[in-house]
């Protein structure tokens with residue numbers, strides 16, 4: 001029956017997505033259990049009881065870790081102390097225009113495009129990465145290419161459409177050879193991100209990778225030390241996880257990332 005096929009396809013796509021991002025255990029219909037070790041061909045289509053049987057039986061909530069305790073607290077300067085009149089910029093578009101003309105650090109010399117960030121101006125979830133790569137520099141958009149696709153997939157697995165979040169980086173211009181931004185480059189660029197946070201006013205920030213987390217939190221610590229706590233960034237809960245590009249290099253980090261994003265998802269629901 002066509003509706004059965006459509007539902008089975010929907011299930012399989014969802015389950016593949018869960019396994020792809022490292023959700024080792026997924027809920028299957030009675031008598032069917034899968035693990036991350038199984039390939040898509042091992043996924044038997046569930047038998048729905050009715051055409052209306054929802055795919056919600058597979059849930060990001062199952063086995064989600066509890067929300068951890070508090071971590072570091074970062075107070076943001078008020079808007080009028082951000083410098084360069086940034087506090088007077090009342091829209092993300094105005095901030096992006098200021099970034100487009102910025103020459104505050106040496107990264108301006110090698111860029112093709114600035115990458116200010118994009119997404120919903122009233123996003124509940126804000127994602128912050130390290131800096132633009134080659135494709136981002138070409139397009140002026142954050143998190144495009146393979147890492148961006150994985151990020152979109154991760155968001156989808158917790159029921160969040162990519163269009164509903166705001167995605168930005170610590171530095172808005174591409175560092176040469178994709179090296180880490182230097183401390184003076186991050187320091188010069190950070191006020192833009194702070195203003196973006198003030199304008200978007202997200203409920204949760206997800207820092208992607210150690211460099212983003214260190215820059216936001218103003219510390220030199222490993223990712224392992226910064227994960228596992230809910231930090232406060234100007235009063236906004238901040239969760240640290242791996243950068244999607246790192247996940248493409250090391251699939252072992254997919255499971256901890258899956259846990260981190262489910263913590264962020266729970267914070268959104270609080």
Ligand code: SF4
Pocket residue numbers: 099102103104105106107108114171172173185188189
């Ligand atoms: S990285 Fe930031 S501070 Fe440096 S030139 Fe680009 S926009 Fe300006």
